[in-house]
Amino acid sequence: MAYKVMGITAGRKNSNSEILLKEALTVCEEKGADVTMINLRDFHLMDCTGCTACTKAMSQGKHIGCVLDDKDDKKKIMDVMLNQDAVIFSVPTYDLMPASVYLTFAHRSLSYETSFLETIGTIEHKDRVAGLISVGGSTRAWQSMALEGLQATMFTTDMKVVDMMLATRVPAPAQCLLDDKLMARARTLGEHIMEAVATPAEERHWLGEEDMGWCPNCHSNALVLGEMQWDGLHYPIECQVCGAGGTLEKTEDGKWKFVIQKDGLLKDRTTVAGRAKHLEEIAHTQGGFFSDPEKIKLVQERKAAYAQKAFKGID
Numbered sequence: 001m002a003y004k005v006m007g008i009t010a011g012r013k014n015s016n017s018e019i020l021l022k023e024a025l026t027v028c029e030e031k032g033a034d035v036t037m038i039n040l041r042d043f044h045l046m047d048c049t050g051c052t053a054c055t056k057a058m059s060q061g062k063h064i065g066c067v068l069d070d071k072d073d074k075k076k077i078m079d080v081m082l083n084q085d086a087v088i089f090s091v092p093t094y095d096l097m098p099a100s101v102y103l104t105f106a107h108r109s110l111s112y113e114t115s116f117l118e119t120i121g122t123i124e125h126k127d128r129v130a131g132l133i134s135v136g137g138s139t140r141a142w143q144s145m146a147l148e149g150l151q152a153t154m155f156t157t158d159m160k161v162v163d164m165m166l167a168t169r170v171p172a173p174a175q176c177l178l179d180d181k182l183m184a185r186a187r188t189l190g191e192h193i194m195e196a197v198a199t200p201a202e203e204r205h206w207l208g209e210e211d212m213g214w215c216p217n218c219h220s221n222a223l224v225l226g227e228m229q230w231d232g233l234h235y236p237i238e239c240q241v242c243g244a245g246g247t248l249e250k251t252e253d254g255k256w257k258f259v260i261q262k263d264g265l266l267k268d269r270t271t272v273a274g275r276a277k278h279l280e281e282i283a284h285t286q287g288g289f290f291s292d293p294e295k296i297k298l299v300q301e302r303k304a305a306y307a308q309k310a311f312k313g314i315d
């Protein structure tokens with residue numbers, strides 16, 4: 001049976017993000033994939049309300065979905081997306097990050113959190129592959145959180161990122177068509193997606209530029225100074241995306257390198273096992289609150305003053 005590959009974009013109609021995505025998807029189609037493509041701007045998508053009804057139910061072993069399931073198109077898209085072998089996301093960069101149309105869509109995936117649903121036996125594990133394209137008017141300097149922002153939305157639905165590309169300096173509509181290198185890179189991304197889906201899941205690996213980014217684990221280009229974590233774990237330097245921990249070392253040729261320490265992948269967010277550590281954190285932090293009537297009472301008492309306090313708003 002043909003591999004199923006889906007393209008999801010959030011750019012302007014027939015402009016850079018859509019065109020680069022179509023270039024990559026065309027390669028997939030040529031290699032025999034069954035291709036689907038959507039632009040999120042054609043759908044009605046509501047913001048996550050933050051009610052956490054989905055995760056509260058999951059923590060009690062139940063799957064109730066999202067309270068907005070009947071109100072917009074998220075479920076309709078997810079029913080198709082989760083059935084794919086691979087998904088390519090192509091999103092414009094707004095204010096250094098992925099455009100909010102995409103983020104609205106992505107933040108509604110909490111009710112689909114695969115590691116939760118697999119744990120309670122609602123769904124079977126499915127290995128999926130992803131390719132990421134971030135498209136901006138500027139160089140990396142003004143797209144500093146674009147790919148990393150997209151990467152951060154991949155964990156919830158178990159998307160293994162095998163390649164990603166930053167499309168730089170294409171501010172005008174469809175300007176990417178003047179950049180042959182960029183168009184060729186999009187085709188290569190399509191090839192990588194097809195190579196990855198044809199590889200057994202446990203052997204799938206990074207197919208993008210070997211030296212891309214700081215992090216040798218997820219290839220993000222974003223590191224932060226580590227701070228003490230909830231369980232006392234402390235890494236000097238952390239990858240902002242996957243959570244790998246380690247330190248910076250200078251190589252013989254004078255370049256800085258992020259070296260992941262021995263236990264540095266304990267909380268690797270790109271793996272189900274690493275994300276399970278976060279479930280422990282939630283159980284510890286939130287559980288410690290919800291199971292303590294004294295704390296709940298204290299918050300209720302203190303909250304009353306804030307409910308009564310109001311400032312001038314806007315009509």
Ligand SMILES: Cc1cc2nc3c(=O)[nH]c(=O)nc-3n(C[C@H](O)[C@H](O)[C@H](O)COP(=O)(O)O)c2cc1C
Pocket residue numbers: 010011012013015016017018092093094095096097135136137138139142143170171172173174
């Ligand atoms: C609100 C807004 C914010 C933007 N912010 C950035 C930015 O921070 N960095 C950047 O490189 N480009 C930025 N851009 C430019 C777009 O990323 C660029 O025009 C891109 O080609 C849009 O993709 P599209 O043609 O697929 O719609 C911004 C555009 C808009 C409308």
